[in-house]
Amino acid sequence: MKLDYTDEQNAFRMDVRDWMQANVPAAPLVSFDHSREGFEAHRDWERTLNEGRWGMVTWPEAYGGRGLDLVTWLIFEEEYYRAEAPLRVNQNGIFLLGPTLMEYGSDEQKARFLPAMASGEEIWAQAWSEPQAGSDLAAVRATARRDGDDYVLSGHKIWSSRAVFADMAFGLFRTDPDSERHKGLSLIFFPLDAPGVKVQPIAQIDGETGFAEIFLEDVRVPAFNRLGDEGQGWSICMATAGFERGLMLRSPARFQVAAKKLVELYQANEARLPAATRDAVLQAWMEAEAYALSIYRTASRLVAGGQIGSEASINKIFWSEMDIAMHRTALAILGARAELTRDAPEAAGVGRWLDGFFFSLAGPIYAGSNEIQRNIIAERMLGLPRR
Amino acid sequence: MDFRFTEEQDMMADVVRGLLADHCQPADLRRLMASNEARDSARWAHIVELGLGGILVPEDKGGLGLAPVDFVQLAEAAGYAALPEPLVENAGVALPLLAALVPADHPVLTRALAGEITVALAHPANPMVADADSAGAILTVAGDTVHLTTPEAAGLVHQPSSDPFRRLHTLANVAGETLATGAQPALDAAFDRGALFAAAQMVGIAQRCVDLAVDYAKERQQFGKPIGSYQAIKHHLATCQVKIEFARPVLYAAAADLPNGDLHSRARISQAKLAATEAADLATRTAIQVHGAMGYSWEVDVHFFLKRAVALASWWGDAALHRDRVAARVMTQPLGPEFTFARES
Structure with a gap:
């Protein structure tokens, strides 16, 4: 076990950081689910990423990638979320369909679909x-x-x-x-x-x-x-679902950045908060760290030739429940101001916690509800009878 | 970056798991309880034969010179078996401390490494001393000074535990031969090992409870079907397994980072202890629930694991202490995804 980055990985991190600093839009883009304008702004960002060959670093060079392994991908994601770069409008393509296409697609299909996916031409x-x-x-x-x-x-x-x-x-x-x-x-x-x-x-x-x-x-x-x-x-679908739940849908970095913001929110309001709030904040940080460590462990195994298994279901339950807990803690810290929309004059410092809380409630439902994931764990991992 | 155990580490864990599967089943525990002995001498002899006593003792002090990450899966296996004998406290905590304080030819160290005696540790973090009556020597602490005494001289006061295999004592007399002064760093490292390996045992306990409950849920029939086919049971046990799976990577990272001895590694150890405590708490209670009324009986084995989990939850620091150690890192050090594997510079 060696929990250190290589010099090469550290250099890669700095490359990503520099590029993100130079290229991430200064103001947040309008949501891609809000309007055509927001959607197209995100498509432009995908194009920019692809021009820098940062669209999908794990993809082969032939399709616009860098052919890097999953551990390096995690480093990329860490810098991506650290820079607060726009959400990936094409995540259904690049994270879900892309890896599946590479595994099951013909050469002609890969040539037809992957480059257009990488460039954002097809979302x-x-x-x-x-x-x-x-x-x-x-x-x-x-x-x-x-x-x-x-x-x-x-x-x-x-x-x-x-x-x-x-x-x-x-x-x-x-x-x-x-x-x-x-x-x-x-x-x-x-x-x-x-x-x-x-x-x-x-x-x-x-x-x-x-x-x-x-x-x-x-x-x-x-x-x-x-x-x-x-x-x-069906079997291809399940393989895709494995990628989705397992590794690529929710980068640990996303939650670690959220945990960092939660700690900052807590520290800004500490004087008026009970001790129990500190413990909830610490719990959020610990869970985000646990998720990151778990994904690094899985990535190490996959890089060494292993296959993803039931951890896909385990991961999905963990991050979706962690996400809700983290946002509930933030709302508790914000108190009566938590309900304010961003347009409210008193909303300064409220951030996007309420939107995030609403979205977190979808987590246990999409990509296979957590009830289904618990069935999968019980039946495939623990060996309990199906009926 | 490679977050995997080596083949050697996995093999050593397999050997210990195999030995305990052969010699430390609940039936063996019940036999030991009936005998009123402190240890199963045959089982302890098997463990001693493996030569694990000096696993964390440096080679120049006569040990194997291995690291906590080499021992963590063994401690997990000890928890899984609810092992009564002090493999973890002796080889994992006390002997590396002793070795840090005395020269290689100190007779207590050489006898302990030869497996002739075990060494108990009266660490200020714990209000009682484990396995002092069966030990050949006891390390006591006054400030940052470590003394060496014997069970006979220490005036042992038995403090019966609900866990029939935890033999706890307080000492009427902590005085003894002065081994070392200025030992605070070594005592802090011993505390870290104690907390880490308590966490490892609790992960093992949690997994054992899930496994016991799964076995029972496959067999026990109600409404004409195994109860394990009902989602109410499945979801309880799946939730336990999720807790276990997310305690493990924290535990293993904590083991790998322990030698760094900084704010980050201490927080990781404490995080592991908290996560393992949560997993063990949930899994022990769930296993009792899944067993139904049988789960509340003496006859079903789950209570052995429940009692060990209750004990270890606050052994080597309770939850409040460990949360404070996490806070010391979170509230003062830089945060964010780029600091997952950070060290204090």
């Missing part, structure tokens, strides 16, 4: 859930009927993050009409502006439209848009 949305297929994802009903060299897609997708303004979506479709449950599903890409696609934004509790419903009516896409084999959709 991706996820189209898995349906009104009747939420936690029970295998109940997917949307169909893809083969017609010559094309698929014809029909169905109703929902809770599709980024779908309001994005360009492309990847979805789970039933290619075998006689199949049931997780058999006969395929993962297929479709443009969100294709004829027959209707996107209906859904307002969230914070007022933004981060997700949408997608109605598909005889949407024609080339069979080239299918990832992996017909019927392989």
Whole structure:
């Protein structure tokens, strides 16, 4: 065990830091879920990142990456969050679909989709859930009927993050009409502006439209848009979900920066706060650190050739619950001012804790609800009977 | 950056886990309890044979010269087995302290390294002394001076513990041969090891309780199905496992960082102790709940682990003390993701 960075890793950190200092927009961008303007500003940022070859440092150089390992990626993320750089509008693409494409895609598919993903030219949305297929994802009903060299897609997708303004979506479709449950599903890409696609934004509790419903009516896409084999959709989906829950969806750095801000908020208000508040703040810091250490440990294992397993579910439960606890502590420190919106004259120092608190409540739901994750841990890790 | 144990470290842990699986099952514990002996001499002989006494003692003092990170998984295994014998307190805490204070040829050190005696430590952090009656020598502390005495001279006052395998005493007479003055740094390091390895034992206890509860939940049928098929049970146990999985990396990082002996490493050790305490607290209580009425019975083994967890929660510093040590780092040192592995410069 060696818990030190190499000289090379330290030098890499400084490179990232310098670049971020020179390039991160001085003022925060408008949210990508708020308006087309905000979305396009984030697309521009993706372009800037890609020009500096900082878009996806773990990707091969051929697709705009640097071919670096996961530990180095963690260092990149630390500097990214330290610099308070914009959120990644294309995270469905670069963090979820990208790694899956590299594993399951043909060379032609990689050449077609990965560079456009890396540059932000194509921003991706996820189209898995349906009104009747939420936690029970295998109940997917949307169909893809083969017609010559094309698929014809029909169905109703929902809770599709980024779908309001994005360009492309990847979805789970039933290619075998006689199949049931997780058999006969395929993962297929479709443009969100294709004829027959209707996107209906859904307002969230914070007022933004981060997700949408997608109605598909005889949407024609080339069979080239299918990832992996017909019927392989479920297993590819689960591999993607593994990346999502496991490692790449929520960088530890995100929570460590939040914990740092929480400590600063506490210190600014310390004189009027009870001792119990200090302990809650310390707990937030400790949990963020524990999450970081755990991810470093997993990354070390993966770099040495290991596979990601049930820690994906373990991680997802931990960070989503930590995120809520951290924000609740912040709201308790803010007291009666916590409810103020940023426009309120008295809101100075209130920051974005309330928005963050609302968003944290989505954490135990998206990417597979925590109830489903607990089932997975109990059944696959602990070996308890399924029924 | 490599956050993995070496093959040697994993192999050594496997050996100890195997030995304890063979010789330290709950049935063995119950047999020892009935015998009224302090130790299972056969089991202790097996442990001594492994030559672990000097694992943390420097080579020039006759030990193996290994580091806390080499011992942490062994302490975890001791917790998993609720081991009665003082492997952790002797090899993990007391002997490295003794070795730091005396020359290599000191007779107590040489006899202890040969496995002839164990050494107990009356550290000011703990109100009682563990395993003093079975020890060959006791280290006592007055200020920053360490004395050497014997169980006979110390006037042991037995302080019965609810944990039948923790043999606790107070000392009527702490005077003895002066071993060293100005020993505060060595005593602080001993405290860090004590807290770290208590944390390791509690992680082991937590895992054992989850495993016991899982075994029971697979067997026990109600409403025509194993109770482990119900989500109410699954979710309780999954929550325990999450706590354990996030205590482990903190524990292992704390073990690797302990030799740094700075504000950061001390905070990490305290964090490990707090996280392990939480995991053990939740897992022991959950295991009792999952066992239902049986869980409250003497017959089910969970109570051995519950009692050990209660003891270790405040042994080598209680939660308040360890939170203060975390605060000392958080409130004074730079924060943020770039400082996860920071040292005091």
